[in-house]
Amino acid sequence: MENLMLLAPEIAVVATGLIILLMGVFMSPRTKNVLGYLATLGVLAALVLTVQSFGTEATMFSGTVSIDALSQFFKLVFLAVTLIVSVASIKYNENSDHTEEFYTLVLFATLGMMFVASANDFILLFCAFELASFATYALAGFEKQNPKSLEGAMKYFLIGAVSSALMLFGISFVYGATGTTSISTIAENASLLAENPIGLVAVVLLIAGFGFKMALVPFHMWAPDAYQGSPSVVSSLLAAGSKKMGFVAAFRVFVVALAALQPDWQFTFAILAVVTMTFGNVIAVSQTSVKRMLAYSSLAQAGYIAMAFVVMTPMALTGGIFYTLAHAFMKGGAFIAAAAVVWMITTQRTGDLEVPDHLDNFRGLGKRMPLTALCMTIFVFALAGIPPTAGFMAKFVLFSSAIQAGMTWLAVIAILNSALSLFYYARLVRYMYFLSPEGKKIGLPFPYAAALLLSAAGVLAMGLWPEPFLQWAMEAAKVLI
């Protein structure tokens, strides 16, 4: 009999999801607000259980689920994002008739992400990936009267489904060459894959499949549309959570399972990382929709994280893993701030209603919504990599690992990109603080304020006091190498 207590965080998440779904059936729209608090409690419990179980190592269910430092770290990332999202969604779902569906989908998406983090078998990896993907497809199209939401959802669905097919096709070749689907067994029989030309086919297909999920250029087309079209709280989950799922799966698949083919994929990732960060930053400069700008900046950040696959030293992997947590707080928080502004514009009926997240709607935000503006400033400066924020520490570790490994050219490109990105982040800050407001001051609803403060606290804590987080990330990187 397996020790199910090891899966306590997952059980907490799925139980909360099912209870909310069942309770929602019997409740009126007005009383459904309580479901948001319930979801927050459930996620908080799962978060505490995950932190408590740090340091445990086990494999379960015939070696398909592995619980180690890497999976625990990424569970922490996903649960932190879900916590922020579910707190903010209390306001988003106020008086909505579909609250229980929203929260159940969010929780099931989180469950999928958590199982991707601990998957040690391609079957489980694929199923968990799909669980998270299906839930987020539905969430992206949650505003079914809003043509933008539907358009974003459709594009996300089509490209997501194609990438799943590519991934499955690639996995089938890995299985064919090695005769097993277990990631650790594949790693042990690495020579089978390296000698077989099928291995190369598998690498190409898997890079394309995971490239779509991680939104690396040229597999990025869906990301800006999906992030801009979806409700802002969902964009936060997509950019901060579901993208990280691609990274943890890619860490397991490329660094562990396909280690024998490292020269092949390392070179590809080098090109992808450089192209992604440059393209993302250059296009972000010309955006007028803040959510779309954040989406392109998210591409650039994915490019930075992908540097970990290129450098491949323990320090670089530590940096990449640390970066995913930092990025979860920064990007999650930034999208919540955009959600607060969208809420303000739609309730006040002032400004550009056609594009509620237009840059012009951020004019004078420092006077209209001081807390939102302050938190947004922290997030964008963290995204640009300015001390003392999480973004600075993450970039510092990652870029210095590239220099240490003798890849100065890569570090130089990344630093130049960070400098370029400062332009559009600073422009947003200029709009918020140096231009005069177009409306009166507005009180920020408590859920948005709480979510913003939570993520700002995360960003600052990781910047000012990075040792424990770096320690965790280092433990996680040890699982890989």
Next chain:
Amino acid sequence: MIPLIFYLGLAALLFSIGLYGVMTHKNGIRMIMCIELMLNSANLNLVAFSSYTDTLNGQVFAIFSIALAAAEAAVGFAILMAIYRMHDKINLDELKILRW
């Protein structure tokens, strides 16, 4: 016994047809059908490998992936229905509010 390469060739052909269809068609239902074709070519691969490597993982995987493909189609058609109700069309090249 039919050589393995024939199965792989058929699967690769099906996969390419599916990928080509997704990239060239404008009709939402056809695109979803083409995605199903891609997923099924992967299933064919898995089952063929399973029989030639004498392991069962591939067949189990194929059963899971068939179920997942059905679920995927359900989500996809739900989004397509919502789009149809709004635009009265299922041609996806009409979706062009979000760009650049």
